[in-house]
Amino acid sequence: MTASDVSHEERDAMVRASLETHGDSGITPRHTLFYFYGDDEGLGELNEVARRAGYITRGDAESLVLETTMPVDAASFAPVSSMMQSWAAAFQLDYDGWECAVVTN
Template sequence: MYEDVISHEERDAMVRATLAEHGDSGVTPRHTLFFFHGEGDHDDLNEVARRAGFVTSGQGETTVLETTMAVDEASFTPVSAMMQSWAAAFRLDYDGWECAVVTN
């Protein structure tokens, strides 16, 4: 239900706001995880993600993509859009992302 009420763009902005509260502008690259769930095509997601440079893991109805990247708005917006596109293409639920706080 949470995803139905708040868009991914708003959720992304909320994460960046939390990082900013801790003195993190998001520009320093850091380990970042993306989460997908559901009964869709995890194998195809893994293949496409690996070709795009992500490390993939998970089992069953969960896939986690990992990369090192900046998470400021300019850097992150196209990646967030790509994750949403992949979720739609592979009939999965994109559950968002997480990263460590890196003070700049």
């Protein structure tokens, strides 16, 4: 099974499971990154939309990274994950997923 065979919801759950192995419930806000790949035009359009939505953006002609601080527990993260997938579809980009810092209390 390749990464493309696994839904974003399943990948999100795998990241959260990994956090849990380190004692992280995901409820504490933390630095979170979202990765997109595609053509310069689509990335430029996403860059504008993401900045207006409050994300810090960085990238080049082939990729864009969105940065924010947020909780990543399932209830908080599901709507954001859905939005990232919608943005990828709207701008014809590949959404490669996310990563975040481990936070334990």
